[in-house]
Amino acid sequence: MAVLDSLKHRIMDSGPLYFDEFMNEALYGPGGFFAGDVLRSVKGGDFLTSPEVSPLFGATLARFVEQERARIGEPFRLVEVGAGSGSLLASLLAEIEVDAWAVEVSPPARLALEAIVPAVRVADKAETAVGRGVVLANELLDNLPMSLAVRRAEGWAEQVVAIGPDGLTLEEVPARPEVGAWADRFSGPVAEGSLVEVQLQAAEWVRTVLNLIGEGALLVIDYGATAEELEPRRVTGTLRTYRSHHLGPDPLHAPGQTDITADVNFTALMAVAEEEGAAVELLRQDDLLTDLGLREELSRLRREELELARSGDEMARLQMRSCHTEAQALLNPRGLGDFRALVARK
Numbered sequence: 001m002a003v004l005d006s007l008k009h010r011i012m013d014s015g016p017l018y019f020d021e022f023m024n025e026a027l028y029g030p031g032g033f034f035a036g037d038v039l040r041s042v043k044g045g046d047f048l049t050s051p052e053v054s055p056l057f058g059a060t061l062a063r064f065v066e067q068e069r070a071r072i073g074e075p076f077r078l079v080e081v082g083a084g085s086g087s088l089l090a091s092l093l094a095e096i097e098v099d100a101w102a103v104e105v106s107p108p109a110r111l112a113l114e115a116i117v118p119a120v121r122v123a124d125k126a127e128t129a130v131g132r133g134v135v136l137a138n139e140l141l142d143n144l145p146m147s148l149a150v151r152r153a154e155g156w157a158e159q160v161v162a163i164g165p166d167g168l169t170l171e172e173v174p175a176r177p178e179v180g181a182w183a184d185r186f187s188g189p190v191a192e193g194s195l196v197e198v199q200l201q202a203a204e205w206v207r208t209v210l211n212l213i214g215e216g217a218l219l220v221i222d223y224g225a226t227a228e229e230l231e232p233r234r235v236t237g238t239l240r241t242y243r244s245h246h247l248g249p250d251p252l253h254a255p256g257q258t259d260i261t262a263d264v265n266f267t268a269l270m271a272v273a274e275e276e277g278a279a280v281e282l283l284r285q286d287d288l289l290t291d292l293g294l295r296e297e298l299s300r301l302r303r304e305e306l307e308l309a310r311s312g313d314e315m316a317r318l319q320m321r322s323c324h325t326e327a328q329a330l331l332n333p334r335g336l337g338d339f340r341a342l343v344a345r346k
């Protein structure tokens, strides 16, 4: 309730908040969803990400990091931004040795990182850590504050968070020029009344990181799609909340207690990366992991399982089977495999 109360006071003092301001407070402000004492991206938390599902996610991405190191040579640094519990770095660093950094804004996540990957240096902003090499961001950009634009006959409107008779409510105001410009450029055809999540901070983040890398690659993995593919989802928009692994309530109902997220518009990210001089590739997660050899690894696990069945070691066979099942989930074309991976090389 503390976050809800402080948001109400702020709105009473200075007027409605743009949705990106509201989302920033609800996720990262005092008592916010990522700012409290709870570590969110773990099995007992609120959502389950690829590195939490299977260590083979990090182990497979280790090959991407090695390919980039072979391409650009030393000095070379690996940075994961939004590293959460450290599950990706832990499984990746079990495969290769590399100078590794983690960037996290969440205090409980920073504590977890220090415990789980003690060799990794932990920073609270990208500017401290990112350098020549590879930057990974898994399910980060869907959590960066975004604005909500609505297509109206007279142009773009923007939703703001105000106080109504029953608590927080959304009202419409004319869109800020930068919000309207982004929506015009990146949302593709949008019917009147449809909703677009305007991801200016995600675009700025890509721009900043590519500048900091100088030479190397940025790999962004997230749910989302191109502007064209997102078109059918515009009618109600893609903004949603998660709590305890399930879709949560309206984002205005329990700020600070739910994750707030939306599909990432990869068309916008690709355009920014190209403007920054990067060579850009957009893949599906299942294709990226296949290219990096995950299916061969799955076949190897299957063979090992059969060997264990022959040897009669039932416990070891079951463990192998569960490794295999978890890793297969990374390739599920209707689940994690349908995530997108943006590779931007400089």
Ligand SMILES: C[S@@+](CC[C@H](N)C(=O)[O-])C[C@H]1O[C@@H](n2cnc3c(N)ncnc32)[C@H](O)[C@@H]1O
Binding pocket: 034, 041, 049, 050, 051, 052, 081, 082, 083, 084, 085, 087, 088, 103, 104, 105, 106, 109, 124, 125, 126, 137, 138, 139, 140, 143, 144
């Ligand atoms: C959905 S979690 C994903 C965690 C991890 N990457 C995974 O796949 O399990 C998003 C994480 O990004 C962090 N985060 C959000 N904005 C950030 C920023 N600007 N810089 C660094 N970390 C950020 C949050 O604190 C949170 O831990």
